[in-house]
Amino acid sequence: MGARRGPADPGRRERIMAATERILLKDGIAGLSHRAVAREAGVPLGSTTYYFATLDDLLHAAIRAQSERYARRLHAWGERLGEVSPAGLVEALADLVETQLRDNRAELVLSFELSAAAMRRPELREVALLYAETEAKVLGAHTDEQTARALSHVLDGLLLRSLAGAAPPSRAAVTASLAALLTPRGA
Incomplete structure (x- = not known):
């Protein structure tokens, strides 16, 4: 039996989105094409361009969906922290770095690939x-805005170097970098 069409296939757009996300996570931006998405989603090629006229439309929709999921996870993480001391925040952020590298590696790679692509596009x-922006907002609930942005930059650096390097930094190296921002000298 072939693929369903029109009103009999109300989930087609969602299948196209899910296929786009799988391709992006597996092959990156370079692997994205209407043909690849149609094949992955099991839909006719015309369906992808019906819902998403351009590859940029498809890319934006998929990245926005992933970003929104990440935002929900990060907000939930921040809410679970509650009131936390600077030392507690250092440890929680080190846990977050470890979790991200272990459980969300493909999403991290894609987010950094997207950042690099945005330099020219x-x-x-x-x-x-x-x-x-999500990181800074969540961290801003646990520290001042300037420190939250600095922490976001440090987290990005730690994650990027971890992804590009042969081995992730030690927990001590991660906590030392974070503590340098959160712990006053001599404290």
Whole structure:
């Protein structure tokens, strides 16, 4: 039996989105094409362009969906922290780095790939910054705005170097970097 059409196939758009996300996570931005998405979703090629006229439309929709899921996870993480001391925040952030590298590696790679692509493609900048904006907002509930942004930058650096390097930094190296921002000298 072939693929369902029209009103008899109300989940087609969602299958196209899910297929796009799988391709992006597996093959990155370079692997994204309407043909690849149609094949992965099991839909006719015309369906992808019906719902998403351009590859950028498809890319934006998929990245926005992933960013929103990440935002929900990060907000839930921040809410579970409650009131936390600077030392407690250092440990919680070190746990977050370890969890991200272990459980969300493909998403991290894609987010950094998207950031790199946005350097040459201004139309991707807004969606590329969603991850960092979410981090700063969640961290801002546990520290001041300037420190939250600095922590977000340090987290990005730690994660990027961990992904690009042969081995992730030690927990001590992660906590030392974070503590340098959160713990006053001599404390």
